[in-house]
Amino acid sequence: MLESVIPWLLAGFIAVLVAGMLRRISLWRAGQPQQVNLVAGLMAMPRRYLVDLHHVVDRDKVMSNTHVATAGGFVASMLLIILVHGFGLDSVWLARALLLTTVVMFIGALFVFRRRLNPPSRLSKGPWMRLPKSLLTFAATFFVVSLPAAGVLPDGFGSGVLAFILLAGIVAGLGEMLFGMGWAGPMKHAFAGALHLAFHRRPERFGGGRSTGLKLLDLDTSNGKTLGVAKPTDFKWNQLLGFDACVQCGRCEAMCPAFAAGQPLNPKKLIQDMVVGLAGGTDAKYAGSPYPGKDVGNAKGSPIEVITEGLVSQETLWSCTTCRACVEECPMMIEHVDAIVDMRRFLTLEQGSTPGKGSETLQNLIATDNPNGNDPQSRSWWAADQNIPLMSEKKEADVLFWVSDGAFDMRSQRILRSFVKILKAANVDFAYLGDEERDSGDVARRLGDDATFQSLAKRNIATLKQYKFKRIVTTDPHAFHCLKNEYPDLGGNYEVLHHTRLINELVAGGKIKLDALTTAGTVTYHDPCYLGRYNGEYDAPRDVLKAMGIELAEMERSGFRSRCCGGGGAAPITDIPGERRIADMRMDDIRETGADLVAVGCQQCTAMLEGVVEPRPQVQDIAEMVAAQLVEIEQPASKREVA
């Protein structure tokens, strides 16, 4: 009896699944067009799933193995179920293979169950608490149902009361796995996730690549389109697809500095709110951590309603430091920062509602090319006593020194002077732009003002075009990122180095010699987000410190998991209140290592960390440390003169 019902059940559930999938696809297609290579994407998908995604999941070994067993077991079981029970293929070996796959899935599901016994706060509850039970039911039921086909039990097995129990199990299992997959149950992540990997907006990220520069905004206002994202349908269709791929694991939430500081941002909730927006409805069913200080259940949205009018508050979008910790940690490779900046673009360019000092900063950038409204003719004053060759006079140099806005800040000037000292000691052929330099546009872009960013970038590119140089070097990771990753979209292609990389080269090439630094005590290193996560530069600063004989006491959150100092994404300008300051939390991370000195490679990080009240470890840029340890390399020529 059971054997005759199962094929119809299967067919029915698969039909419902397909209907659900088509509806979901129509929701994504409401987004803006974006060219993707459908065939190549689908072909690349298995590799992206098995290799790239697995690498991220594998940071948690137990969970990774659990997922391999459960998901692998499920996919194999489902295929075999269709063959064995759907088409009724009479093969003992297929049925035995099915027994094996359901066992594997069951074991995996047991681990899922175990994790759900006492789930960490970052995990969403609600329907997700039901999932392990559904997985167990599915695996156990189909194990038992397949026993006769495998020849373990006689064919007549499974009649009467047992048949009803098994039938209930089949319906429950297929309901969760197939109906739920198509109709926004927890299993939606498998379907949406697979397509998200295939049609990802940044395919460069797969295969070990990196793609971190923000996408250029089309500034054409004549075609009636709003700039930036006002409504969910203003996102690209594959961004909407990406939101749907979220598994609500909360790894982003655990890493988010703004969430930890009690600012009203939770990346996971934000993505779920985007899902609410694209499908329409309220967030009442959301069962994870809220935005700090905001109750769940009040957010409403639909694909054609403005997101910031009822779905997500503006402060949520401005709390982000764009540190990319969430993106780095997301096992589904969702692009939170892109979405946030897209929505900020609408707020700034269309509504003119940049909070805090945002408006003033943008006005200054427009009128003076620097964020604090300093006289652009005073940009080179810091170097009055440095005797640095000007590009406008020299026209050609090996290295162009990009000074950045630290030129106006007395603390940052110490870093700049130190670096110049190093460059001179190593006889590097370098020059700088002096007053011709402008802000790179980093802050304007993070504030959502792509018009000002593009204006600054284009003028900078025109200036750079006049001169010949091999490489650009800068002490500011934000300018580094802009020049390297965001200027190419506007026609500026340069080889850009962070100063630690150049110093490392000079040390390795014997151009400078460094004394061992023995008096500093315990030293730790803070990875700036725009140097590390944005550009993958983790080694050069560590190598330089090693060259000074320093053994680093690494923080728990270092390297790709480094915690933001709170100074990125124009967060100090918009200044959304929280319960704690991000810089204070980062200083606590530093204190935990027992460090007396924290080495930094970014003037913003230096400013943020030094803003923490004393007593605290000292904060120094690597350039300052190196400049202090320089050993004069005796020149043969000068030796003769002395003699």
Added chain:
Amino acid sequence: MSRDSIKSPAATLASNLNSSTGQTGKPLTITTLVSVGQHPKSGRARVADQDAKALELALSLSAGKGTAAVGKGEAGAGKSQINLIHAGTATAEQQLVLRGYLGMGVGQMRVLKQSDGADVIPVLVDAVRKSGSDVVLTGSRAEAGEGSGMTPYLVAQSLGWPMVPAAVEITAVGSGEFEILQALPRGQRRLLKVRAPFVASIDAAAAEARQTAWAAGQRGALEHMTLSSNDDAVLAEAAVEPARKRPKRIARAKKAKTAADRFKAATAKSASKGGAVLVKESAEEKAEAIYQMLLSQGVLKAR
């Protein structure tokens, strides 16, 4: 008397239709005159600070902010409309700046194109007259060019309207009457009641202007009108030279022993010396007293 010319890039009026001005319930029209400013550090053209504040005041007056009698009750009666006017050379670079005002939330601006060095007062007066404005707002002083601060006075004089300098807040109180909070030196304020139509110049102490939304500014319309320019005879004769920084007048503390004493002497309001309060006297007596005072101060010469 010197006149504001094009070189001090003009002034603009934002008109706004909203609250009723008279018994008839006609929608209110506010006009704001705006100019092209100049950044004090970089010298680049920018949205003029005070003019943006004037527009902000016009916008909040139109939104009925703080107008208990008018704002909410009659918001539906008259549809609010803002009409910005600028008179000047309106070069391509200046037009980019003018879009900054549009980005504050005004759909269009009338740009009265004038030749370089022209006297813009006549065209502004003409534009205000035709607009049927009740209220005309301007900044106190242009940031570039002549910057004499005479524009609002001259416009008011030509129209025959009262002129209120240094306004920081304007509230419609109904029946065509407005309460204007006026800024006085040392943070003092004075509340005036004025009947429309009137001209007011906005003090730097007024509320900060709202942020300009770039895209809205781009979409807004600049309605160009080329009008015949009037020569500025006064400016034509004048020689222009860079301004010199004048030393600040500081009251000298006579017996100041401490820095606090000197600070107090330099900042405290000086007590009035002498003078008389004339209240009950006749108008002739009051006029005589003022005349004598002006004579004694050397403002007027005895005939």
